[in-house]
Amino acid sequence: MSSIVCDIGCGRGAPLSFMARDFPKSQFHGIDVSENCIETAKCRRESMQLKNVTFHLGDALESVEQQDWRSKFDIVYCRDLVHDLQRPDLFLKGVKNILKDEGYFVMVEITAHGKPAKNVDIPSARHMYGASLFRCLPMSLAGNGESMALGAMWGNERALEMLAEAGLKCFRSEEVDTLNTAYYCTKN
Numbered sequence: 001m002s003s004i005v006c007d008i009g010c011g012r013g014a015p016l017s018f019m020a021r022d023f024p025k026s027q028f029h030g031i032d033v034s035e036n037c038i039e040t041a042k043c044r045r046e047s048m049q050l051k052n053v054t055f056h057l058g059d060a061l062e063s064v065e066q067q068d069w070r071s072k073f074d075i076v077y078c079r080d081l082v083h084d085l086q087r088p089d090l091f092l093k094g095v096k097n098i099l100k101d102e103g104y105f106v107m108v109e110i111t112a113h114g115k116p117a118k119n120v121d122i123p124s125a126r127h128m129y130g131a132s133l134f135r136c137l138p139m140s141l142a143g144n145g146e147s148m149a150l151g152a153m154w155g156n157e158r159a160l161e162m163l164a165e166a167g168l169k170c171f172r173s174e175e176v177d178t179l180n181t182a183y184y185c186t187k188n
């Protein structure tokens with residue numbers, strides 16, 4: 001079986017390259033707004049001699065509005081991207097445009113409650129609030145226009161609400177490592 005997979009906010013492309021290596025019949029696309037990340041990802045692709053992965057320099061929201069990507073992907077994957085966006089609400093709505101009708105959207109985000117007081121038992125929470133303040137919030141506030149400025153600790157409750165508001169049906173969510181929760185969705 002072969003699939004077409006897109007990793008939006010792919011960073012330096014490590015997860016996508018390992019998937020491309022392990023599933024040689026499938027096609028993989030990675031997109032990131034950072035030139036440095038895309039250059040590094042392309043070097044990795046060359047050194048691993050991968051023919052089934054393409055890296056694109058571009059913006060997440062623009063990518064889900066791209067006409068030639070309409071209904072193209074079996075799987076759209078984003079790890080630690082959505083909270084960095086200025087308008088994650090518009091992005092999540094747009095994801096449906098580029099998913100096939102039977103496609104899956106997988107969003108991986110930091111495990112947290114929306115209310116800070118509920119996070120005292122999460123060992124990584126103090127570190128993540130700091131990282132969010134100095135890296136994620138500036139990233140989402142950096143563009144022109146209005147920003148939702150979610151921050152990395154936006155919380156699982158809000159994530160589920162926003163997926164539903166975007167018309168994505170989350171059929172399962174689970175903690176996948178000590179930091180992250182994965183949300184598995186289909187189009188409603």
Ligand SMILES: C[S@@+](CC[C@H](N)C(=O)[O-])C[C@H]1O[C@@H](n2cnc3c(N)ncnc32)[C@H](O)[C@@H]1O
Pocket residue numbers: 008009010011012031032033034037058059060061078079080081084085139
């Ligand atoms: C925390 S990193 C995660 C990278 C990768 N997904 C991983 O898990 O290793 C967030 C990535 O999202 C990218 N990013 C942030 N805003 C973006 C946007 N508007 N469009 C595309 N990529 C964006 C950043 O350049 C960065 O590489």
